[in-house]
Amino acid sequence: MAELYGESPLAARAEALADSSVPGALRLSEVAFTxxxxxxxxxxxxxxxxxxxxxxxxxxxxxxxxxxxxxxxxxxxxxxxxxxxxxxxxxxxxxxxxxxxxxxxxxxxxxVSGHRTIVEVTGPKSRELLAKGCALDLHRRSFTSYQCAQTLLARAGVVLLCRDTERPSFWIFVRASFERYLADWLADAAAEYRL
Missing domain, CATH: 3.30.70.1520 (Heterotetrameric sarcosine oxidase)
Known part of the structure; x- marks a missing residue:
């Protein structure tokens, strides 16, 4: 009998997300299986x-x-x-x-655990990165710790959760049909921070 194996929805993009991270400025990763x-x-x-x-x-x-x-x-x-x-x-x-x-x-x-996965974006440049594709005012006075919003990010419907304003940390809940697209968009949008 075959052994069951589970793979996170963004396993194929894990390396791309990690490579797009910039120490001290930005970190991209998946929060899988919540x-x-x-x-x-x-x-x-x-x-x-x-x-x-x-x-x-x-x-x-x-x-x-x-x-x-x-x-x-x-x-x-x-x-x-x-x-x-x-x-x-x-x-x-x-x-x-x-x-x-x-x-x-x-x-x-x-x-609805299988409906969405979560991409975590943390670091001082996280608000700036998200603002490239999101119309919300993400300033720490407007979008505070443990506040959420349903919005568009890079034209994909997401739920955005601010987890910390002092050390910027966001969770992006994205539908399974858009997860790879959004991961690729985030990796591309983060490219300028690696220069």
Whole structure:
């Protein structure tokens, strides 16, 4: 019997991303295999409150907000939609927790871990790099730590998460059909920093 083998979505671009990194200025890499679970529920329902209690943080209720626990990041995706991001292998446990708290109320819990991968962009030049293809104001006063936005980056639909403003760090959630395109675009856009 063949042994199962898993490969990250950007494994073929890992070397290109690493080669595009510039020590002390910019680092590009994939954050592979994170658990990602989509949640839809009425934010004013008793279920939303139970879910907040069950996961250890109330669901964010404003555009761009991100709530965090020790192991989860909860991104506001819409008025009744969130994306819960956890460590590799935790999707099933997150789903069970959410489904139990949801109970019989109207809502949905879906494992979307295979839908997107994450590209991490860190370093002092990260905002400048992202600004080449993104219309958002990424200044640290405007786009702060643990703030997210659904936007376009190089014409690809992404979810952008600022993880740290002091030592600039961003996660780019990109759909599987655009992941290689975006990795190639980032590598090309970073070329000037290697000169």
């Amino acid at each position: 658990a990602q679970v989509a949640l839809r529920v009425d934010p004013k329902s008793p279920a939303a409150e139970r879910i907040g209690t069950a996961v250890g943080a109330m669901l964010p209720n404003q555009p761009g907000q991100v709530a965090r626990t020790e192991h989860l990041q909860i991104l506001w995706m819409g008025p009744d939609e969130w994306l819960l991001v956890g460590p590799e292998g935790s999707a099933e446990q997150i789903q069970e927790t959410l489904a139990e708290a949801l109970g019989e109320e109207h809502g949905s819990v879906v494992d």
